[in-house]
Amino acid sequence: MKPSFQVPMHEDVRKDFLRQSLACSALGSPFTSRVCALLAERLTDESAFGSRILNWPGRSERDALPLRAAGGLNALSRSGLAPALTSAYPPHEVDDETLWAAIAQAIVVHDAFLTGFLDSPPQTNEVARSGTILGGALHLAAMTKMPIDLYEIGSSAGLNLGFDRYAYDLGEGRAWGSDAEGVHIEQIWSGSCPPLDAPLTINARHACDQNPLDxxxxETRERLLSYVWPDQTARKARLAAALESIARSGFRVETADAADWVERHFAAPGTKGVVKLLLHTIVWQYLPPDVARRIKLAMEVAGTAATADAPVAWLRAEPDETLGTAAVKLTLWPTGETRLLGRADFHGRFTRWA
Known part of the structure; x- marks a missing residue:
């Protein structure tokens, strides 16, 4: 049975899907832009999938509902269980009517699969953001001349934990790192670029996530790849290479609440001659307000105990009031000074250094 188009999407949810459509277009995925627009215009409540989306109990934009829905459809197309959907997805090219017919059929036949996929927020673990992390870490290394103990929250499969093991093409002849791991990242740096010769050494790596992926x-590979927009082949190849690299490395991500984890690790005094660094990228918007408040307080408390020979740092790339990019900020204690290092693309295509 093909869903009717007579029941309008709840206005707020509809707007969120259309906003996501525009964002996907701006971020280089015209196909996912089309999927989000078609869902906004044509999805009904005649399926469990449609009903759950239309009656979403939380804030659909904050909960990344459009990306959950698009990820579920992409996962189904990759599975081969819905041949018509697979045939409508890249690398195939079809018009909107053919694409919607395939989506509508998939919703009817695979309603339970698609509805279940909405349970979890996207875990994209965008590897290209490592280029922004590298720049922030180089700034920190240049400022302190110390090795770094790294603590990352919202780490998913931990792919960005290995940022210093990857090879980078940073534009205008700038390069950093080694091809030994098979992960090559192209990110355009502009502005006052970080010093590529800074003495960067990662002394230890720690990470947590509420739902860490192996x-x-x-199943981890398939879930992460389902959130990579299907017309972005370079992102898929980079993700596959990073998964293999981190699997070989032995780095692992703990299952933990971010606030509990930060409070536990940053309550302990630092090690002399080592920078203790908290890191996160595009995580803050998904944290409940109380969790974010506790992390901020824990870092401020840790900062009061920091010394010049055992500093504490906080590096983050997170959205702010400036639309379209994330603010890259570094706070370093014992002074507690916060610097805006630059602005980064959400998918790691560029960083404009301040």
Whole structure:
């Protein structure tokens, strides 16, 4: 049965899908832009999938509902269980009517699969953001001349934990790192670029996530790849290479609440001659307000105990009031000074250094 188009999407949810459509277009995925627009215009409540979306109990934009829905459809297309949908997805090219017919059929036949996929927020673990992390870490290394103990929250499969093991093409002849891991990242740096010769050494790596993913598991690979927009082949190849690299590395992500984890790790005094660094990228918007408040307080408390020979740092790339890019900020204690290092693309295509 093909869903009717007579029941309008709840206005707020409809707007969120249309906003996501525009964002996907701006971020280089015209196909996912089309999927989000078609869902906004034509989805009804005649399926469990449609009903759950239309009656979403939370804030659909904050909960990344459009990306959950698009991820579920992409996962189904990759599975081969819905041949018509697979045939309508890249690398195939079809018109909107053919694409919607395939989506509508998939909703009817695979309603339970698609509805279940809405349970979890996207875990994109965008590897290209490592270029922004590298720049922030180089700034920190240049400022302190110390090795870094790294603590990352919202780490998913931990792919950005290995940022210093990857090879980078940073534009205008700038390069950093090694091809030994098979992960090559192209990110355009502009502005006052970080010093590529800074003495960067990662002394230890720690990470947590509420739902950490095992990089060696097939189901992890498929889930992460489902959130990569299907017309972005370079992102898919980069993700696959990073999964293999981190699986070999032995780095692992703890299952933990971010606030509990930060409070536990940053309550302990630092090590002399080492920078203790909290890191996160595009995580803050997904944290409940109380969790964010506790992390901020824990870092401020840790900062009061920091010394010049055992500093504490906080590096983050997160959205702010400036639309379209994330603010890259570094706070370093014992002074507690916060610097706006630059602005980064959400998918890691560029960083404009301040």
């Amino acid at each position: 990089p060696s598991a097939d």
